[in-house]
Every structure is written in C-alpha cells, then in structure tokens.
Amino acid sequence: MRSSQLTRATVFGLLAVLVTAWSAAANGGQVRIANYPIGPYEITVFTSPTPLQTGTVDVSVLLQRRDTKAIVDDAQIVLTIEPVSGGPSRQYPVTREQATNKLYYAAEFPVDQPGSYRMRLDVRAPEGAGAVEFDVAVERAGSSLWRSWWLWGAIVLLQIPLWWWLFGGRTQVRGQTKTRPTPASKR
The missing domain is CATH 2.60.40.3340 (Domain of unknown function DUF4426)
Incomplete structure (x- = not known):
C-alpha cells in the first residue's frame, strides 16, 4: 500500500514539473x-x-x-x-x-x-x-525530437514502472526469487 502511494506521488510530481516547465517556455x-x-x-x-x-x-x-x-x-x-x-x-x-x-x-x-x-x-x-x-x-530546422521536453518526460515516466518491476515486485529469500504474497493468499 505504501509503495503504491509513493509511486502515485512520484508520477504526480513529475507531471507537475513537466507542465510547469512547458508553461514557463511561453x-x-x-x-x-x-x-x-x-x-x-x-x-x-x-x-x-x-x-x-x-x-x-x-x-x-x-x-x-x-x-x-x-x-x-x-x-x-x-x-x-x-x-x-x-x-x-x-x-x-x-x-x-x-x-x-x-x-x-x-x-x-x-x-x-x-x-x-x-x-x-x-x-x-x-x-x-x-x-x-x-x-x-x-538555423535550418532539424529534428528537434531530442530537444523536446515531452520526449524526456515520457522517458522519465516510463522508468517508474520499469524500476518497480525490477526492484519493487519481488523479494530475495535465500538466493531464490519469490513473489510477495497477496492479501488473498495469506491464511
């Protein structure tokens, strides 16, 4: 529960920063x-x-x-x-x-x-x-894709689920990878 709240807060914070940066460009x-x-x-x-x-x-x-x-x-x-x-x-x-x-x-x-x-x-x-x-x-307009704020924002946002998948969804127990039990499987 705590991890999902942190993830939501992080996503919200990143979106707020990107929107603010976009409006500041005007x-x-x-x-x-x-x-x-x-x-x-x-x-x-x-x-x-x-x-x-x-x-x-x-x-x-x-x-x-x-x-x-x-x-x-x-x-x-x-x-x-x-x-x-x-x-x-x-x-x-x-x-x-x-x-x-x-x-x-x-x-x-x-x-x-x-x-x-x-x-x-x-x-x-x-x-x-x-x-x-x-x-x-x-200058002649070239591909501005790499200078585009939305591209870098999307890369940052895509890293959040990747980090969660790599580090947040599994735990290590004695050299074995185990999935965390869900509340329905606890007895």
Missing part, C-alpha cells in the same frame, strides 16, 4: 537585449525558439519605466526583420494580444530561410520613442 527564450534605455523606458527583448530555427519565431518585448520598473501599457511597437545579406524587409506588429504573458508584447511570424537577420524594434509610447536593433542567426 514569452521567454534567449535574451537579445536587456534593459536598453529608450527615453524614460527600458526594453528587454527575448527570442524563441532557442536556437532560432526556420519556422515560427517568437519575439517578446518587456517594456518598463526606467525609474520605477513599472510595466508600460499603451505602447505601439513594430518589428522589422530583414536579411543581413540583403533582400526585402518585413514588418510585424508587436502586441499584447499575441503575448501569452500579458505583461509582454509579442509577435509571432514565419522565417522560411536560414541565415543572418537584422531585427529592429520601433517603440512609441506616451513619454518617448526610440528604436533598438540586433542581429540573429536562424
């Missing part, structure tokens, strides 16, 4: 710009996935007042992305509606080709405006 990623001053504000920019790959890319922006660190609510932010080697640029609105965490502004957009890109964020808020830009490298 509006995060790699910090590209940290606390960069724009007028009375400072901006922090994150990109994901890490590393950036072809497919859907997320750029998240945290805009705060420099003096109080209060979140700035009514800003207009536009993201411009262009290949460093030349080519047409594309613009995307960076909004709260696209952000999972509503303290952030975010934009999700497709990047079809690997290479180096320049990202520029133009920020306009009631007390100031400005821009920040940075370069990123986008």
